[in-house]
Amino acid sequence: MILTLILLTLLILAAVWAVMTRSLMMSAVGLALTSVILSVIIFTLHSPLAAVFELSVCAGLITVVFMSTMSLTKPITRTEFKKQTKDRIKRYWYLPVIMILVGLGCALMLTAPDLKPLAPALENDVRNVMWKIRQVDVLGQIIILLAGVFGVVVLFKERTKND
Amino acid sequence: MINDNANLFLIFGIFTIILGVCGFYCIMVTKNFIRALIGLEILTKAVTLLIIAAGYVSNRIALAQTMVITLIVVEVVVISVAAGIVFGVFKQIGSLNITKMRNLKG
Numbered sequence: 001m002i003l004t005l006i007l008l009t010l011l012i013l014a015a016v017w018a019v020m021t022r023s024l025m026m027s028a029v030g031l032a033l034t035s036v037i038l039s040v041i042i043f044t045l046h047s048p049l050a051a052v053f054e055l056s057v058c059a060g061l062i063t064v065v066f067m068s069t070m071s072l073t074k075p076i077t078r079t080e081f082k083k084q085t086k087d088r089i090k091r092y093w094y095l096p097v098i099m100i101l102v103g104l105g106c107a108l109m110l111t112a113p114d115l116k117p118l119a120p121a122l123e124n125d126v127r128n129v130m131w132k133i134r135q136v137d138v139l140g141q142i143i144i145l146l147a148g149v150f151g152v153v154v155l156f157k158e159r160t161k162n163d
Numbered sequence: 164m165i166n167d168n169a170n171l172f173l174i175f176g177i178f179t180i181i182l183g184v185c186g187f188y189c190i191m192v193t194k195n196f197i198r199a200l201i202g203l204e205i206l207t208k209a210v211t212l213l214i215i216a217a218g219y220v221s222n223r224i225a226l227a228q229t230m231v232i233t234l235i236v237v238e239v240v241v242i243s244v245a246a247g248i249v250f251g252v253f254k255q256i257g258s259l260n261i262t263k264m265r266n267l268k269g
Binding site: 001004005008011012015016018019024027028031034035038041042045046047049050053054057058061062065066068069070072073074091092094095098099102103106107110111112113114115118120121123124125126128129130133134137140141144145147148151152155156 | 166168169170171172173174175176177178180181182184185186188189192195197198200201202204205208211212215216218219220221222223224225226227228229230231232233235236237238239240241242243244246247248249250251253257258259
């Protein structure tokens with residue numbers, strides 16, 4: 001329980017750092033750190049497969065996507081950066097205050113849900129659930145992946161002179 | 164046991180709400196396209212956390228893992244296409260600043 005609380009606090013801190021840090025590159029690194037901590041939490045909740053997915057895809061692939069987008073686009077100049085820094089502090093310092101207030105409010109207002117004992121699950125093996133019970137989900141994943149590939153191809157298509 | 168689980172779910176719920184507030188604030192306040200995507204990612208992380216906690220508490224962890232895998236696939240596709248759109252917008256207006264995107268105005 002204490003380990004979970006520490007990990008959850010670290011998760012929130014990493015997310016706040018990802019949002020509040022000035023450099024975009026550091027922000028992407030903060031997001032990867034959030035993913036790593038989340039995958040540790042998922043692992044402690046006895047879900048190793050989801051943890052591995054989270055670690056490899058969210059902490060790895062998405063960081064690469066962000067980094068390549070940043071390298072393809074132009075960074076802001078030093079004068080713009082200085083100008084933005086003052087502006088940023090004004091806009092972002094509310095965030096920790098709001099988060100603490102919301103957290104305290106939730107802790108005071110919410111009560112533990114009234115859980116009723118459930119019948120044991122029919123199937124508790126991920127492979128069986130994925131391939132036998134939730135087959136349509138897999139089909140949906142394939143369709144979404146194809147749609148994403150199609151979208152990226154259309155977006156990055158080289159334009160001819162006639163267009 | 165059930166009481167323990169209920170308390171655990173309450174704790175996860177509170178932290179999910181805090182994480183969601185962080186993501187929403189990032190999307191609302193930022194003026195940078197890429198940072199808006201980072202806010203979206205943080206929101207998805209909050210959802211992932213809640214799904215896994217719900218699966219653990221209700222003892223249906225396999226179903227929760229399947230859901231999370233689907234969620235991660237959708238998340239990656241959304242982020243990839245959104246990054247492509249950000250790059251396309253950058254080619255058009257030459258900046259990542261949202262306030263400079265006024266081509267459709269009036």
